[in-house]
Amino acid sequence: MVDVDRDDAETPEGTGAPANLLLRMEGIVKHFPGAKALDGVDLDVLPGEVHCLLGQNGAGKSTLIKVLSGAHQPTSGRILLDDAEIAIPHPVAALNHGIATIYQELDVVDGLTVAENIYLGHELDRGGFTQRRAATRRARDLLRRLGHPEISPHTEVGQLSAAGKQIVSMARALSHDARVIVMDEPSAVLDSGEVENLFRVVEGLTAQGVAVVYISHRLEEIRRIGDRITVLKDGRTVGRNLAVAATPTKELIKLMTGRTVEFAFPERPGVPDDAPVVLEVSDLALGSTFSDVSLEVRAGEIVGLAGLVGSGRSEILETIYGARRATSGHVRVGGRALRPGSVPAAVAANIGLAPEERKSQGLLLDEPVFKNITLSTFARTAKGGWLDERAERRAASEQAVALDLRPPQVGRAIRTLSGGNQQKALLARWLVHGCEVLLLDEPTRGVDVGARSEIYALVRSLADAGTAVVVVSSEIPEVLGLADQVLVVSEGQVVHRGPAQDIDEHAVLDLVMEGSAA
Amino acid sequence: GCTSNEPPEEENTAPAPVAAEGNDEPGEDVVIGFSAPAADHGWMGAITQTAVDTAEQYPDVTLRQAEATNDVNVQISHIEQFINDEVDAIVLLPFDGAALTEVATKAMEAGIPVINVDREFSSPFAARATILGDNYGMGVSAGTYICEQLGDNPDAVVAEIQGIEALPLTQDRSQGFADALADCGLDVDAQVAADFTIQGGETATSNLLQAEPQIDAIWNHDDDQGVGVLAAIENAGRDEFFMVGGAGSLDVMEHIQAGDTPLEATVIYPSTQAADGIKMARLVVQNKNMGDLVSAGVPRTTQLYAPVVTADNVEEYLPIGFES
Amino acid sequence: MSGTTAAPPADAPSDAPRRSGWLSGPAVRNLGLVIALALICVAGVITGGERFADIDNVLTILRLASVTGVLAIGMTFVITSGGIDLSVGSVLGLTTVWATTVATQTMAEDIHWVLMVFTALVVGTAAGLVNGALIAYGRVVPFIATLAMLAAARGLAEMISDRQTQQVDVAGFTDFFRADWIGVPVLVWIFALVSVAGWVLLNRTTFGRRTVAIGGNEEASRLAGIKVKRHTLYLYGLAGLAAGIGGVMMLGRTTAGTSTNGVLYELDVIAAVVVGGTLLVGGRGTIVGTVLGVLIFNTLNNIFVINNMSTSAQNVAKGLIIVVAVLIQQRFANRSRST
Amino acid sequence: MSGTTAAPPADAPSDAPRRSGWLSGPAVRNLGLVIALALICVAGVITGGERFADIDNVLTILRLASVTGVLAIGMTFVITSGGIDLSVGSVLGLTTVWATTVATQTMAEDIHWVLMVFTALVVGTAAGLVNGALIAYGRVVPFIATLAMLAAARGLAEMISDRQTQQVDVAGFTDFFRADWIGVPVLVWIFALVSVAGWVLLNRTTFGRRTVAIGGNEEASRLAGIKVKRHTLYLYGLAGLAAGIGGVMMLGRTTAGTSTNGVLYELDVIAAVVVGGTLLVGGRGTIVGTVLGVLIFNTLNNIFVINNMSTSAQNVAKGLIIVVAVLIQQRFANRSRST
């Protein structure tokens, strides 16, 4: 172990180059027009290990694994498998070499069933005719292995939640009999129970000698299952083959960010009793998805919704926001009842929603960052229908700096930003808007440690400034750490409510399990 | 207008110089711009073909051919191009006479004589000379023939297969047909529209035959779509009626001659009108007289004759049948 | 450990509403179409009586539906994959012209009429492959590539035929395609066969699954290892083949090869496919829906003629009925899936 | 509190590669089109010489381009929003018929010819709004809704006109639209005006931004508070208005109102828009590209006539040239944006 400063050019080495390398990537460089995503990255993977890839948003992790999976062609560099150099000109080649990938962006086809998605590209067929029975059977086995026997192979994937889709992606990777499985932030959309499932699967794979390359921004996960770590920063390897056990978290963060981050949730100043109730939801219900949801959020208060994936938390937020029409109940903002089922009414009442699935619900991928940031405000900035792009850019740039967007040029297409940075841009939209009520659905999904604490601080400072915030997160510690009040949701019912300090993670888990067992 | 009935023999598919001596002698060079609707069926194809062939006959004629189009907007621009090019004469078969009147007038004002073919302009100042088929007369001829055959049976079922219903010429034909039938106490019992295409004829006729279990006579406006009409009749195995065609394609005349189909007759609608137009344009530019006429200059209006071809006289008309 | 195994979480829709192939989700979607078609038929019986509800009339409708029907089956694949083929009608015209050239007919006369069929199929497939190559490898958007083919094929057909209608003189050919089998015209049999083959191909083969996948999410399909370009090539080849089959059937129907065959079929065919419920953006295709769409349009035409309606009135009525049919179909489609 | 505030981000937001509107990304994309058009013009000069490179000829091209051009501007909005309007040509026909009914013309004669213009614009907009309402509130897919309108408007036009061509007798009207201003025909001025207005509307107003946003991601736009349905209604109304303007121009050019006006314009117009670089899936639209697309098609047509090409050869050539133009344009489009 080498102790490093932020100025140290040397790459820290953990263990030396081991003898039985399975996969090696050497000096990988990848240029995009106008951006250098990778600038000489090395990666060594041993059979049967969980090799973690760490780095800030935009460090180049996804790009690296896309080079490995054949989705991108490297500008230069070599890839060796079993000490022999291989070429990966397209995804099929990677699969043929036994390298399977779970991508960061959900890569399933909505119109096909679960089984069809799992065997997409390597369908089980005889003479071109699909063997549906065999595929169903084997898909069911895979899903069981992943701890999800309840997902039917016949379900159309479009009907599944984000988590369900992630599980289908994993099942597809497993179906390939791969020697290396790359997982790009697989846990981002999973709740804690499902993460446990995932770990079990990973352990099962490594026991068979399969190597897993694991990307996550949740360092505690890496502690749990990781063997060795490679750290990327700005497209370079800044730490290679670090043993997990021997590397303190602080050290990792310093490597990734080049600085020290004191990771902590911001303090709760406490909401004064006389703070006005800004958001008032009474007996809200949406068909069979949820019912009897009542909550009050006062100015300066953060209310967290905890629960399992699929418990209906997103729907609660979307219904408050008017994106879905409630079957009964009321929403009041500042005492005034909101027209149900109308997003424009909500936006006019200064409610903002950062949706859960940023690509499909949040972003105009081909548009520049600033237009994405000002999507809800451009009409306000405009004078009599005439756009004021300069003002838009100014406002967007301010937030880009405040949120440490990388790269901070607001003129480039948001498609070219890394996943975490896209998430930040989405948050920036509502910051520019200046909401009285902010509904955040998984606000830190895919966001790196550094930015994550910034987002926490930001949400808290917004609250301090009088905003009422509702946060949904699948990470229970996040809800507990950030919120003043916690509501535990299970199967569309609020099963608990109370101050965040009065409950801990285990208690929440017990509650939701109970609820879903009932 | 005044009608001159020219013997159809004068217009051959392979036109030989039959006009008055001297007219075919090479004169000053003439550049003729020619524009017609899309040659999307045989009759229109024959119009263009005979025009081109006729022009090629004369060493002193250069033909400028505009893209055949059914878009009056485009056709107008073609005439504008001809005016820009300062051609000597324009032979124009407008997709819609009224719509091209304006630009034709412009050409005339620019000193370019316009020969209007088949579909009449709405202003007498738009053309130096006009050659017309007789759409109304066609309907009358067809109706009269059917009256002759069925006049004694007031309950006879008469069906009509139109071309493109929305065209004024179709309306004229149908009007003539109805008027002639009314004369002998008959009426049109079923009317369908095809679209001048074979597939359209087949489709419309299949449905028609289905809708009318018993028919005595059919008039089909257009021999091109007639190929499809006959195919449908054969498919349906029906033969209780007789059929009259329209336009006068070679194929139909051969059927009439052979008597192997319900086709008994067809009404000629000359496909050589544009060829006449070319000849007239040349004469106008070269300041010559028309054929045997004594009066000076090319006549302003010529309406062509629409005879009925039957097994009795088909020999006579075979040479001018156009290949659909 | 995970608690989600205990009770099925809500995000795993139960298997309950699944029935075997025909009757599942898509079938419910098709139910709306069936109802629309039924209503149209009721209107036919009311206004046409015996003349409509007659076996011969039904066969007439089917026979007329068969050519566009076959094209629509090919088009269903292309549209399901997220593409479009505007050239089908024009390619159909080209195949009828090519199959009836003097050279082809002489050869067919000497050897066997199947040669004419073969020619048409080869020409159609070749044109389709050119489309596919432009789209897959030249990266020209389908709309433009096939629009270019629409113009080019029509022009080529006119040049080859010299704008003359070429009559089919090979007796074996016309005899075959005009015949009935067990009281049903050969053309209808072909349509039925192509439909069934299309259904199997779309729903029961790897090719079909990949077609849906590409239409649903092209990038994901590529990442999953599907050779998207090659598949796209095949898809347009398939649509071209369908146009070739349609050309042969057209020849059987009209016994005339001409460049005007198939004019404006593209719109009819696409309309039938889309009314049938295949999504224009790709990712969902239904052969049964397409067949129903084709039947709806052809039945309407038939009823219009039976009622002696003018083309103008037909147009207005057709516009209204299309909208109503789609609204009915949507009522059901929406019911069959969640918000 | 977080301790991250210490180190400011190394790279301040530098917007370096940004240049003003016209010269940035879209302009590079249009460069390919400009080159294609230039090549076509070179071909025109080589083959046509004086006859092509003549101010009168250029005006002829522009005059021809102006009607479809105006329709194409309206269509650009619809396509940018991810929709399509197949009814523009047929609505154009309807507006010309309605504006020339005896009633309208009598009134126009008595009051002012602007009444005819007004009638056409109102009829066009109304038809467009019906499209929009069906699509936005009836949730009928645009292809089907506007296909239905195509049929219905055509039928209606035939009924109103009783299939007769209606001549414009209002002298003021024809005089106005036949005139030149500063040597440039009024029709061309209108086209120019509509283009500039379209450019401003698309690129400089909230309306345009919303249009692009809806085409790029409808759900995201909805969640950002954009009234997607109402905007969709307006968009089709706008396309209808453009059809109305096109109808007035058509009347000015032909002085004849007939239901056959505008037949098949939809394909020409969509082709011009798509060749111009507007994405059929929505989310990207370019007015400059559309204008270039319209000019390319019309210049081609002009050159064909100058060269006395047969229609068949023209079709084949047109097919080839479309493909080549798109390939050229793509070379540049791809260079202008990242993988």
Ligand SMILES: Nc1ncnc2c1ncn2[C@@H]1O[C@H](COP(=O)(O)OP(=O)(O)OP(=O)(O)O)[C@@H](O)[C@H]1O
């Ligand atoms: N198609 C592209 N064009 C241009 N630049 C790109 C493109 N794809 C990625 N980049 C850039 O490459 C860099 C690395 O991105 P990458 O997605 O690999 O980051 P990451 O480490 O996976 O981040 P995250 O944790 O947020 O997912 C970023 O700066 C990104 O903006």
Ligand SMILES: Nc1ncnc2c1ncn2[C@@H]1O[C@H](COP(=O)(O)OP(=O)(O)OP(=O)(O)O)[C@@H](O)[C@H]1O
């Ligand atoms: N498109 C859909 N079709 C059918 N059911 C759906 C759909 N989307 C969501 N659901 C159902 O709605 C319920 C809530 O789903 P959702 O995943 O949004 O909840 P959540 O608590 O927000 O979970 P997550 O942590 O994934 O955000 C589940 O029963 C899910 O199956």
Ligand SMILES: [Mg+2]
């Ligand atoms: Mg990433």
Ligand SMILES: [Mg+2]
């Ligand atoms: Mg959710």
